[in-house]
Amino acid sequence: xxxxxxxxxxxxxxxxxxxxxxxxxxxxxxxxxxxxxxxxxxxxxxxxxxxxxxxxxxxxxxxxxxxxxxxxxxxxxxx
Numbered sequence: 001x002x003x004x005x006x007x008x009x010x011x012x013x014x015x016x017x018x019x020x021x022x023x024x025x026x027x028x029x030x031x032x033x034x035x036x037x038x039x040x041x042x043x044x045x046x047x048x049x050x051x052x053x054x055x056x057x058x059x060x061x062x063x064x065x066x067x068x069x070x071x072x073x074x075x076x077x078x079x
Contacts, residue, residue: 010066015067021059021063022060022063022064025059026060028052028056029053029057032049032050032056033053035049036049036050
């Protein structure tokens, strides 16, 4: 999904791609949370999963910001 160096308008294909990515992120985050809660894992394994979930959450937030134009506005301001 290439959303970098894009003009102000987002295509329908990009919106669909973004929605699919967000669904995937949410599902993976739920799986991670469930594993941390229910599995017999040690503290190190839980931390690795926690960090992975944090990365997915950040990615989801950036996709939402991109859709709202926040990332485009800040990228254009730096040019």
